[in-house]
Amino acid sequence: MTALTTPASSAPPPSAPPSSAPPRLYRVADFRRLWIGDTASQAGTAVTVLALPIVAIGPLGASAFETGVLVMCEYLGFLLFGLPAGAWTDRMRRRRVMIVCDVGRAVLLATLPAAAWLDVLSLPQLYAVAFGVSVCTVFFDIAYQTHLPRLVDADRLVEANVALESTRTITAAGGPGAGGALIAAVTAPVALLVDAVSFLVSALLLSRIRAADPRPRTRPAGGRLRKEIGEGLRFVFRTPALRALTLAAAVSNLCGTVGASMLLVLLSGELGLSPFLCGLVFTAEAIGGFLGSLLTTRVAARFGEWRAMTGSVVLSGTLWLLALPLLHADWRFWAAVALQGLGWTAFMPFRIGSVALRQRLCPEPLLGRVTATFRFVVWGCMPLGALVGGLLGEHAGVRTALWAGALGELLAVLPLLLLLRMRHGNPDER
Secondary structure, eight states, X not given: OOOOOOOSOOXXXXXXXXXXXXXXXXXXXXXXXXXXXXXXXXXXXXXXXXXXXXXXXXXXXXXXXHHHHHHHHHHHHXXXXXXXXXXXXXXXXXXXXXXXXXXXXXXXXXXXXXXXXXXXXXXXXXXXXXXXXXXXXXXXXXXXXXXXXXXXXXXXXXXXXXXXXXXXXXXXHHHHHHXXXXXXXXXXXXXXXXXXXXXXXXXXXXTTOOSOOOOOOOOOSSTHHHHHHHHHHHHHHHSHHHHHHHHHHHHHHHHHHHHHHHHHIIIIIISOOOHHHXXXXXXXXXXXXXXXXXXHHHHXXXXXXXXXXXXXXXXXXXXXXXXXXXXXXXXXXXXXHHHHHXXXXXXXXXXXXXXXXXXXXXXXXXXXXXXXXXXXXXXXXHHHHHHHHHHHHHHTOHHHHHHHHHHHHGGGHHHHHHHHHHTTTOOOXX
């Protein structure tokens, strides 16, 4: 894999014993705690991905537009708080931020089964919980990605991200299928308790990390916040590789959410598939993502990091397009599921490579703000995509929304191709 640049400083993992050969990642105690905690959280989240829309579509009878609004609320925090969250996180102890956010998400999700038992559950409450969870996730993810370089050496960041992404997709593989069975057995609101408990487990494990979590240097209050946000924005958009990655991911997420917001409306609402079969779609995506994460390092070494990411976007978008006409309640459904999974296999070199590249390119003092800028642009597009998907689904049909999203995702390759052309085939420079 081609190295771009190395951050100015990167603290070695304090728990790693001195030796000529670095220990396996799972033997680095602090990384292992982060790894297991994230896995527990992701396992519960895999249930929630299915449970929240099914609560809206089923018991609460949400329309296509109302379901789109719910998906919009799940990402709205990134649009509203994405930029200042990076500057705020750079002022706080990052592990403490993660623990507080985990506990906050657990409490918010626990209110849903409580409301269901009291027979007062409503769409406004679903919207509020989805929004609150998204705000916590904004801060957690920024702190999580900026704290990781403190737990592993800079030259092992790709390995660490591959390990984290692999286990995320393993838990996601079983989560939706098991979640569908759980929803059928105990109802969707009760299934959300699984996610609430998983966040508490994650908070407990994060609290046991021993690596230094120093208080960041004191910054003047007041007008400095705007300046700090500007520093993150300028670094991202003045660094050609980061600018291209950010724009490509933004287009992919915007258009992908147009279709994704309507997927369960089609599967559960129009096709009448059971929660278990709906969950299998997400399971196939997760299995495909797991296989892709295992291949990412080899693919990048074979073709070069940048070309691997470019090909990843084109191939994944093509496979998802092929899956759409097969989404019917008969044998074609299984072919569509297989193509969905293969699409995620193809997408992983871009997904993993872009995170590792961003972590390597950015100096540590700016990492929180750069991560926040990236997530603000990339994830901030998702509530807009969900709103567009809901409007298209309501007025033009659910399948029209799915086609529009899938076709739009192919446009994500344009910023990557442009940089390849500008660099005359050698984009791996700052």
